[in-house]
Amino acid sequence: MTAIAAMPHPVRPSSVFFALLRRDVRVARKELVFFLVRTTMQPLLFVIVFGYLLPKMNFVGRGYQTALLPGILAVSLSLSAIQSVALPMVQDFGWTKEIEDRLLAPVPTRLIAAEKIVAGMIQGVLAAAFVLPIARLVMGPISGFTFSNVGELAAIVVLGSMAFSSLGMWLGTAIAPQQIGLMFSVIIAPMLFFGCAYYPWRGLDAVPVMKYLVLVNPMVYVAEGMRGALTPNVPHMPLAVVGVALVVIAGFFWTLGMRSFYKRAIG
Amino acid sequence: MGGASASAGMQGGAGVPRGEIVALESLDLEVRDGEFFGLLGPNGAGKTTTIGILTTRVKPTSGTAVVGGADVASQSVQVRQRIGVVPQRPNPDRSLNAIENLLFHAAYFGIPAATSLPRANQLLDQLGISDKAYAKVDEMSGGQQQRLMIARALIHEPQVIFLDEPTVGLDPQTRLSLWEILRQLHGQGRTIVMTTHYMEEADKLCDRIAIVDRGQLLELDTPEALKERAPGGTLVEMSLSGDASMVVDVVRAVEGVLRVEAQGRTLRVFSDRGGRVISPVIQAAEDNGVSVTNISLTEPSLETLFVARTGRKLD
Numbered sequence: 222m223t224a225i226a227a228m229p230h231p232v233r234p235s236s237v238f239f240a241l242l243r244r245d246v247r248v249a250r251k252e253l254v255f256f257l258v259r260t261t262m263q264p265l266l267f268v269i270v271f272g273y274l275l276p277k278m279n280f281v282g283r284g285y286q287t288a289l290l291p292g293i294l295a296v297s298l299s300l301s302a303i304q305s306v307a308l309p310m311v312q313d314f315g316w317t318k319e320i321e322d323r324l325l326a327p328v329p330t331r332l333i334a335a336e337k338i339v340a341g342m343i344q345g346v347l348a349a350a351f352v353l354p355i356a357r358l359v360m361g362p363i364s365g366f367t368f369s370n371v372g373e374l375a376a377i378v379v380l381g382s383m384a385f386s387s388l389g390m391w392l393g394t395a396i397a398p399q400q401i402g403l404m405f406s407v408i409i410a411p412m413l414f415f416g417c418a419y420y421p422w423r424g425l426d427a428v429p430v431m432k433y434l435v436l437v438n439p440m441v442y443v444a445e446g447m448r449g450a451l452t453p454n455v456p457h458m459p460l461a462v463v464g465v466a467l468v469v470i471a472g473f474f475w476t477l478g479m480r481s482f483y484k485r486a487i488g
Numbered sequence: 489m490g491g492a493s494a495s496a497g498m499q500g501g502a503g504v505p506r507g508e509i510v511a512l513e514s515l516d517l518e519v520r521d522g523e524f525f526g527l528l529g530p531n532g533a534g535k536t537t538t539i540g541i542l543t544t545r546v547k548p549t550s551g552t553a554v555v556g557g558a559d560v561a562s563q564s565v566q567v568r569q570r571i572g573v574v575p576q577r578p579n580p581d582r583s584l585n586a587i588e589n590l591l592f593h594a595a596y597f598g599i600p601a602a603t604s605l606p607r608a609n610q611l612l613d614q615l616g617i618s619d620k621a622y623a624k625v626d627e628m629s630g631g632q633q634q635r636l637m638i639a640r641a642l643i644h645e646p647q648v649i650f651l652d653e654p655t656v657g658l659d660p661q662t663r664l665s666l667w668e669i670l671r672q673l674h675g676q677g678r679t680i681v682m683t684t685h686y687m688e689e690a691d692k693l694c695d696r697i698a699i700v701d702r703g704q705l706l707e708l709d710t711p712e713a714l715k716e717r718a719p720g721g722t723l724v725e726m727s728l729s730g731d732a733s734m735v736v737d738v739v740r741a742v743e744g745v746l747r748v749e750a751q752g753r754t755l756r757v758f759s760d761r762g763g764r765v766i767s768p769v770i771q772a773a774e775d776n777g778v779s780v781t782n783i784s785l786t787e788p789s790l791e792t793l794f795v796a797r798t799g800r801k802l803d
Contacts, residue, residue, distance in 0.1 A: 231569075233598060237598060240592065240595035241596065243592075243595070244581075244584070244595075247584070247588070247592075248584070251583065317579060317582060319579050319580060319582055321573075321575060322579070322580070322589070322592075322593050322596070322640065324545065325543070325571075326597065327568040327569035327596075328565060330564075486545075487545065487546070487547050488545060
């Protein structure tokens with residue numbers, strides 16, 4: 222029997238990880254336009270209506286744009302991170318089984334799931350980075366907008382995209398393909414509208430019940446974190462609270478996503 | 489891998505319960521180094537589950553399975569490094585073109601493009617799909633996709649190749665050329681484990697065949713030995729208008745009849761006089777008030793052995 226130590230070329234998990242990532246980058250590049258249209262159309266339409274038209278009509282004050290922009294970025298980041306993982310997972314496990322060639326890679330199965338989550342994070346960041354200049358262009362100058370809190374911004378972006386990419390992994394592996402439409406209307410839509418993306422959390426002081434109910438929504442922390450980092454003058458949740466909440470949420474969804482992927486991968 | 493040790497095998501009856509149904513009851517088998525091994529059985533026999541366990545894609549609930557010296561449950565990473573898998577239905581990465589499928593699969597095994605590119609071109613050439621190298625997978629026919637799956641299973645030069653019903657759904661010509669490819673691979677000294685429910689395929693290609701049904705191993709030997717073990721004579725299978733068990737005794741008395749089995753309205757007669765027993769058997773049946781509605785003859789073969797051991801036909 223062949224001794225395991227005598228294998229011809231033991232494969233480094235890191236090299237497999239980057240090969241998987243290269244594959245996802247190659248595929249994403251081929252579909253870049255579709256990807257951006259799919260994930261940024263909704264936030265950009267919002268920018269046009271709420272960041273341009275309504276202020277023009279004087280229905281909302283100028284300050285609203287300052288509160289809106291970080292929220293829009295949070296939506297772009299979260300929504301595309303979820304979709305970039307959930308949709309391919311539903312397809313791969315549900316119909317085409319084309320993930321099989323990756324499941325045969327000589328690395329622990331969880332590493333394959335981890336790579337997918339990282340790829341989702343990258344796509345989330347990409348979508349937000351794409352939306353930012355367009356939003357700025359449509360809305361005009363945003364008072365109080367700053368890039369000076371780079372460290373905080375990076376932490377929010379990494380934790381937020383990880384939370385939502387992991388959530389995408391969980392939804393994509395746990396939900397039946399037929400129910401993918403339901404996922405958008407029952408989970409994603411409420412998450413967007415009650416995620417403090419289109420209004421600051423402190424604004425809910427006016428409706429105290431809502432203020433505490435929305436705290437179960439992970440989107441709230443991404444949006445508030447973005448406000449804390451990008452528009453610190455807008456009243457927002459303390460960044461320390463946001464950070465702790467996102468660490469907990471990201472860890473929770475990461476665990477769920479990993480477990481669910483493993484269950485689907487190994488029969 | 490040395491000597492007569494198992495390059496793939498299961499001991500202690502690796503079992504996999506699927507809901508209440510146990511897909512694999514107990515299966516003890518050992519595939520030798522460099523062997524072309526066939527798992528023959530009808531649909532639902534547990535063949536795919538067996539391949540699933542040996543390729544680390546299905547977790548056995550009991551028993552052990554070892555591939556190339558590595559345990560599928562506790563050393564799955566090492567097992568994956570040693571194996572190439574051709575699935576029952578082609579499952580290429582549809583977001584990539586044909587050659588990208590090969591290059592990325594090689595990369596998942598740590599093989600740099602400088603090494604895998606010439607190898608990929610050579611494989612595509614050998615398999616007769618080099619003109620499709622840069623084609624989208626969706627533009628390839630079923631047979632071409634299946635060849636791509638074989639190329640993918642070989643790109644990292646595995647010790648053991650698993651093929652799960654590789655010729656299902658292929659036209660006869662493609663099937664024959666696939667057989668030729670498999671013979672070549674075997675000729676290169678690779679260990680091949682293939683499932684099939686085509687008798688002829690198992691007979692023509694395999695060094696040894698395990699006949700499985702309902703998750704259990706029924707027979708295990710070379711095709712020649714198995715055929716010799718087939719119950720003597722030609723199998724004459726008849727559909728009757730009534731209960732077949734009523735005529736078993738009278739038919740058994742017919743000259744040349746070796747063995748008779750009844751199952752519902754089906755009567756199976758093993759004859760050492762070929763088809764010459766048909767007319768007296770029909771006579772005997774009609775004397776007992778049942779008529780014969782259909783007759784089929786099968787020469788002694790893996791098929792007759794299978795029918796004798798399981799009471800049903802393969803497909």
